Amino acid sequence: MPSLRQFFSHRLIWLALLVALGIGALFARTIWTIRNDEWSYAVQTNSNLARTMEQGLAWSLDSFDKSLEGVAREVARPEVWALPPDLRARVVFDNSLRARGAGDVLVLDAQGNVILDSGSLTPRRTNLGDRDYFLAFSERGERELFFGKPVPSRVTGLNILPISRPYFHADGSFAGVVVGAIRLSYFNELFGSLDLGSNSGVNMFRRDGVVISRFPYGDADVGKTIAGTPNLLRFQAEGTGSFVGKAALDGVERLYSFRPVGNYPLILNVAQSTDTILAKWRSSAWVLGGFAALLMAGCLGLALLFVRELVLRQQVSARLAEAEHDLRTILDNVPSMIAYWDASMHNRFANRAALEEFGTYPVPVRGRHISELLSESRYAASKPYYDLALAGAPQRFERTDQNPKGQPRHSIVSYLPDADARGVVTGLFVQVTDITERKHMENELFDEKERVRLMLQAIGDAVVCSDAKGMVTYLNPVAERLTGWQAFDAAGHTVDEVVSLRSPDNDEPLTNTLRAAIQCGMATPPVRGVLLHRTNGQRFQVEETASPITDRHGTVTGAVAVLRDVTESVVMAERMAHLAQYDALTDLPNRVLLQDRAQLAISQARRDGKCLAVMYLDLDGFKDVNDTLGHDVGDLLLVQFAQRLKAAVRASDTVCRQGGDEFVVLLPGLDGAEAACHVARKILASCDAPFALAGRLLQVGLSGGIALFPQHGDTFDALSRHADSAMYAAKRGGRMRFMLYRGPDAEPEVVLAAVDAGQDP
DSSP: OHHHHHHHTOHHHHHHHHHHHHHHHHHHHHHHHHHHHHHHHHHHHHHHHHHHHHHHHHHHHHHHHHHHHHHHHHHTSHHHHTSOHHHHHHHHSOGGGOOTTBOOOEEEETTSBEEEETTBSSOOOOBOTTSHHHHHHHTSOOOSOEEOOOEEOTTTOOEEEEEEEEEEOTTSOEEEEEEEEEEHHHHHHHHTTOOOOTTOEEEEEETTSBEEEEETTOSTTTTOBOTTOHHHHHHHHHSSEEEEEEOTTTOOEEEEEEEEOTTSSEEEEEEEEHHHHTHHHHHHHHHHHHHHHHHHHHHHHHHHHHHHHHHHHHHHHHHHHHHHHHHHHHHHHSSSEEEEEETTSBEEEEOHHHHHHHTOTTSOOTTOBGGGTSOHHHHHHHHHHHHHHHTTOOEEEEEEEEOTTSOEEEEEEEEEEEEOTTSOEEEEEEEEEEOHHHHHHHHHHHHHHHHHHHHHHHSSSEEEEEETTSBEEEEOHHHHHHHOOOHHHHTTSBHHHHOOEEOTTTOOBOOOHHHHHHHHSSOOOOEEEEEEOTTTOOEEEEEEEEEEEEOTTSOEEEEEEEEEEOHHHHHHHHHHHHHTTBOTTTOOBOHHHHHHHHHHHHHHHHHHTOEEEEEEEEEETHHHHHHHHOHHHHHHHHHHHHHHHHHHSOTTSEEEEEETTEEEEEEEEESSHHHHHHHHHHHHHHTSSOEEETTEEEOOEEEEEEEEETTTOSSHHHHHHHHHHHHHHHHHTTSSEEEEOOOTTSOOEEEEEGGGTTSOO
């Protein structure tokens, strides 16, 4: 490159470079020396801290272990268990168990049950047989001190470190476990005296990688494992030392100084962030480096002055050539025809598309008049636009002509005047863009949109569309009828205002399916709800589904909901469900509903030790009413009797029309036959007043039979047969009376007759 050759041809430049490099090397060595000193100090300090912490922890654990060992020795002696509870507790648990940070000591039997508690003479009722330390002794045969996995205490809820030893029977068999606990907060208090800086702290692990304490990071990582990580493998392999590594839990690079804790399977490390260690060094390095850079820049600055002008000139020349090439390349690859014509309409520039249109490519047309390149008709049609543009008025219009193959072609034409500083037009920028394909797509889109509009207006379901923000964009006529909103009024309102479904059960608002489809990007399952008309308050039962609208990239741009009016279907279903369980004439429960309630009442009576009664009733002389006055009057009699019958019983009782003039009454929750007779008396009394039928007053009586649970049967079928039998006995015995079933070999007993309806049986 000529500029570089000229730059390096000056001796002053070489001298300046050598001086600058010397300054840089001197400062770099100084900065590196400072870094090594900082690092060595950090390694030594962290190693000393790790050793001090390890010695303190080992002493505390030795004391706690000796206490556990003493407890295990005492509980293994049979004579200890013969002592009174208070004396046994004093013998087993000594004062050394009350070390700082230590919790209660528990003695577990071979099944994991707590049998001794240092905190109370009455052991807590719990089983710890599922703990890892218990399984280590009972299943894997461990015989020495074992550190369990940190767990929350079942009493206090605080994280603890279980430490345990087994004890054995005289024959050497496993007898149980002595377990104590150290609160993890104790370790945090112990480590809290250190201030190692940001992202630094003290960690303690079990040798298998289970995290016991990480200070000051809290208890979020307690119980996690770093087994198999590079850091733990080095801890396990080297035993003690220092190294730099990234933490498996948070990925921060730290200097680790680590040691085992006494003879226990624990590893303690002091982990200081490398960023914290080198923070002060980096600050110094920036200052020294900046000063060195300033000196080096001063040396080179003088040298740069000699060649700056030459380099700038060469760069400007190269950039102009590059810009001209880039402009030509860009314009030749633009799909539009682009050209520039001077004020006399002679060409000064034309891109490749324009040359191909003129039919001269690759020969340029610079200097040629536009009339030489266009046909006479095309030139005559375009000349008025040229003249207007040369007069200073920009022109933009659409044009339709034919392409070289004779097919219709649509174009957008722009004539932009180019004026100098005085406002005189010196030429025209001309751009012609072929929009034939776009026009074709617009026509197809219009046809498709029209078909969709007609289809949405013709379907019988309501259709509501919204944009991605949940604003309504369209309602078809059915949607207008159901919601009470006009399409032009609803546009711009939220879907929650226009389509708000409520629960048919409690009238609570339901989740808007349109918003749900927009948020999840998936079609929603059908939702049944009540839609309230905006103006007249009419309520429609509807079933709504919604689906998201996505563009070709899968981005949700809106949603469409379809609401089907199911009001008549719901009413019909409710009516059919009612007719399936109620008599069409009297609106009393039919035999199907009666059997369901009877089964439930029998189960309840059997559970509560109560009694229930089944009554069979039959109107006396009903056939004569039908024969003399007609079936319409007979139906009226049945309706009036049903009303009197319902008024004579409790709300919890069930009155059923069995068929014809036969009725069944179910009386649950009775204390005995006397309560049933009381209801029978009220039923007889309800027939004292004559019935008003077809302008006549008729006195109609009844006969009834009663069967009791459990005296007369333990199933509804048995009770029905026996009550029916008692009713027919009442009809044979003179009518207008109730008889109580007494058994298969005994005649029913008259418990109430019309003559003594006011007396107790």
